[in-house]
Amino acid sequence: MGYKLGYKGFVLVDLHSREIFISRHVTFHDHILPYVSQNAKQWEYFPSKPSPASDVPSSPPPFIDPPSIITSSDQPSTDILVPLRSSKSRHPPPHLKDYVCHISNQSSPASSDSVSYPITDSLSYNKLSNSHLHFVLSLQTHTEPKSYAEASKFECWNKAMKTELTALEQTGTWKLFDLPPNIKPIGCRWVYKIKHHADGSIERFKARLVAKGYTQIEGLDYFDTYSPVAKLTTVRLVIALTSIHHWFIHQLDVNNVFLHGELQEDVHMQLPPGIKASKPNQVCKLMKYLYGLKQASRKWYERLTALLLAQGYKHANSDHSLFTKSSSDTFTLLLVYVDDIILAGNSMSEFTTIKSILHVSFKIKDLGQLKYFLGLEVTHSQQGISLCQRKYCLDLLNDSGLTYSKPVSTPSDPSVKLHHDSSSPYEDISSYRRLIGRLLYLNTTRHDITFITQQLSQLLTKPTHVLLL
Amino acid sequence: MRVLRYLKNSPCKGLFFPRNSELQLLGFSDADWAGCLDTRRSIYGQCFFLGKSLISWRTKKQLTVSRSFSEAEFRALAATTCELQWLLYLLLDLQLTTAKLPVIYFDNQSALHIAANPVFHERTKHLEIDCHLVRDKLQAGMMKLLPVTFHEQTADFFTKALLPLPFHILLSKLGMVDIYHPPTCRGILHHEDKQENDDNLRSKLPD
Numbered sequence: 244m245g246y247k248l249g250y251k252g253f254v255l256v257d258l259h260s261r262e263i264f265i266s267r268h269v270t271f272h273d274h275i276l277p278y279v280s281q282n283a284k285q286w287e288y289f290p291s292k293p294s295p296a297s298d299v300p301s302s303p304p305p306f307i308d309p310p311s312i313i314t315s316s317d318q319p320s321t322d323i324l325v326p327l328r329s330s331k332s333r334h335p336p337p338h339l340k341d342y343v344c345h346i347s348n349q350s351s352p353a354s355s356d357s358v359s360y361p362i363t364d365s366l367s368y369n370k371l372s373n374s375h376l377h378f379v380l381s382l383q384t385h386t387e388p389k390s391y392a393e394a395s396k397f398e399c400w401n402k403a404m405k406t407e408l409t410a411l412e413q414t415g416t417w418k419l420f421d422l423p424p425n426i427k428p429i430g431c432r433w434v435y436k437i438k439h440h441a442d443g444s445i446e447r448f449k450a451r452l453v454a455k456g457y458t459q460i461e462g463l464d465y466f467d468t469y470s471p472v473a474k475l476t477t478v479r480l481v482i483a484l485t486s487i488h489h490w491f492i493h494q495l496d497v498n499n500v501f502l503h504g505e506l507q508e509d510v511h512m513q514l515p516p517g518i519k520a521s522k523p524n525q526v527c528k529l530m531k532y533l534y535g536l537k538q539a540s541r542k543w544y545e546r547l548t549a550l551l552l553a554q555g556y557k558h559a560n561s562d563h564s565l566f567t568k569s570s571s572d573t574f575t576l577l578l579v580y581v582d583d584i585i586l587a588g589n590s591m592s593e594f595t596t597i598k599s600i601l602h603v604s605f606k607i608k609d610l611g612q613l614k615y616f617l618g619l620e621v622t623h624s625q626q627g628i629s630l631c632q633r634k635y636c637l638d639l640l641n642d643s644g645l646t647y648s649k650p651v652s653t654p655s656d657p658s659v660k661l662h663h664d665s666s667s668p669y670e671d672i673s674s675y676r677r678l679i680g681r682l683l684y685l686n687t688t689r690h691d692i693t694f695i696t697q698q699l700s701q702l703l704t705k706p707t708h709v710l711l712l
Numbered sequence: 713m714r715v716l717r718y719l720k721n722s723p724c725k726g727l728f729f730p731r732n733s734e735l736q737l738l739g740f741s742d743a744d745w746a747g748c749l750d751t752r753r754s755i756y757g758q759c760f761f762l763g764k765s766l767i768s769w770r771t772k773k774q775l776t777v778s779r780s781f782s783e784a785e786f787r788a789l790a791a792t793t794c795e796l797q798w799l800l801y802l803l804l805d806l807q808l809t810t811a812k813l814p815v816i817y818f819d820n821q822s823a824l825h826i827a828a829n830p831v832f833h834e835r836t837k838h839l840e841i842d843c844h845l846v847r848d849k850l851q852a853g854m855m856k857l858l859p860v861t862f863h864e865q866t867a868d869f870f871t872k873a874l875l876p877l878p879f880h881i882l883l884s885k886l887g888m889v890d891i892y893h894p895p896t897c898r899g900i901l902h903h904e905d906k907q908e909n910d911d912n913l914r915s916k917l918p919d
Contacts, residue, residue: 366892367892476767476802480762480803480806483763483767485729487733487763559805559806569807574807625731629726631724631727631891633723633726636723637723639716648717649717650718651718652718652721653874653879654715655714655715657875659873662748663750682715689725690888691718691883691888693771694757694771694872695714697771698873699715
């Protein structure tokens with residue numbers, strides 16, 4: 244490893260005992276590079292049943308490489324182990340030949356010659372198994388349109404919106420009426436989402452119509468609301484216990500979770516973009532629940548609770564979104580985060596039973612082993628389970644234009660105490676607040692920024708330029 | 713912004729839940745007395761481990777002003793006790809009654825004495841509710857309180873900005889991993905070379 248001051252000898256590391264010691268009797272083996280094999284495949288994602296995920300997919304999903312990391316996406320078919328390669332040939336300096344080097348450095352256009360601090364210095368995909376690599380990369384390759392104007396330019400999104408409108412009309416979600424006087428209709432908008440298969444390939448483009456529930460007035464448009472939202476501490480505890488007890492952990496997705504059941508209140512909504520009104524001043528009167536309505540999730544929670552209690556599940560007192568069922572040797576728990584469900588436990592047969600029961604009532608989709616939940620990426624290995632927000636964090640860096648900034652080693656400067664002072668105020672308060680909101684969500688897995696986030700959020704009302712340094 | 717540049721350093725850091733972890737709750741509680749310069753309220757930090765995996769943490773400004781360091785620490789301890797109680801209820805709901813007795817570590821001697829000693833002095837009178845809370849739970853055998861040295865106080869991490877060295881020492885204790893972290897040796901190497909080396913290695917190392 245090198246020399247130490249004041250000693251005659253080399254500093255060595257014992258690879259088996261992981262001890263560092265000093266010796267003068269050293270033989271050099273220039274061709275043996277122990278870390279090549281150790282790093283390569285440590286983080287195997289193992290599926291619970293033998294599935295094609297363990298082999299290389301015959302046609303790798305056509306992913307574009309992460310935009311901020313690598314721009315060339317040449318993927319030679321022979322080179323399966325490391326798909327991130329440039330078609331350009333580069334010649335390394337001969338003196339570096341004996342070192343194990345980070346492979347995506349060479350393929351990145353942002354390597355040392357153009358940018359001083361490439362993101363590849365802090366990011367590497369080498370330790371992941373191939374199938375999991377496909378999965379994590381596909382998470383960040385496609386961006387979804389933000390508005391109707393943006394989406395209507397693409398054929399795939401137009402088709403998706405048409406499908407959704409047809410489905411809504413078939414279920415009789417609304418009737419068209421003339422707008423009654425003295426009533427202000429609530430707005431609505433489209434939300435676009437790309438759905439992925441477990442191996443990372445695109446399953447479908449999905450467009451969903453949501454009502455702007457935040458314009459609803461209490462007592463008029465809605466009465467009671469409730470959303471079953473699992474506490475993030477509960478999610479972490481469940482994953483920790485899964486790791487310790489070697490439980491199975493699966494994820495379910497409920498299709499059109501809110502569209503069941505009749506709406507009791509009178510709610511008028513503007514016509515969705517994409518529908519042409521036959522005469523002006525026409526609105527939809529909602530007959531069924533729609534995404535975004537304040538009362539929608541309460542109704543769903545009521546129905547789910549009734550169903551689970553009938554199946555012998557017990558409602559936990561400490562977290563209302565947690566349901567448990569135990570017998571002499573089996574234990575199953577169900578954690579609900581609005582329409583995402585985590586199922587964990589030691590009995591596969593109970594999993595099958597409850598999945599089929601839920602499917603009969605709600606049309607669920609079985610997503611298999613838990614991998615991506617609320618933006619948390621879950622990676623399973625022999626040693627344990629890791630939880631990170633890689634995509635969320637990279638997006639945050641990208642949106643704030645700091646992907647190529649110079650990194651610092653601690654989140655906050657100990658010599659600076661943040662407080663309200665008279666330095667020049669920062670004008671764009673809402674962007675500051677948005678940033679703090681994103682940092683707060685990042686706190687789900689990053690406790691190292693908890694303190695600084697707390698400090699920064701003390702200054703939400705009056706941010707100053709000092710904070711942005 | 714500094715915190716973003718810090719995130720740039722390791723954007724993929726995340727929590728790790730090892731399989732060989734015990735079923736015991738370990739809590740840490742700490743306070744930074746009068747840490748907020750604008751209101752002079754104290755900031756407290758707490759974190760909970762289940763064995764080796766970190767599951768819960770918090771940094772929060774206290775709601776009232778504390779007149780002494782012990783008072784700030786004691787309020788932090790009371791808040792930590794409440795969180796522990798909730799975690800225990802949660803474990804109970806998950807049918808885990810076999811877990812070992814939880815421990816809360818904190819570094820303030822006088823707060824330890826206040827918790828153990830049923831006497832109220834003039835300067836602790838207004839802390840009475842918090843005192844009763846902690847003492848009752850202690851006597852009910854819900855947890856035990858243990859002192860910890862300043863250097864091992866993990867919750868320190870949540871109450872103040874640290875210098876790089878102590879920051880990274882504590883960070884390593886908090887069980888964070890970065891499975892996307894590149895190997896430490898940076899440089900440029902052709903892919904074929906790596907494959908070659910890999911093959912060399914396989915042929916030379918005994919299985």
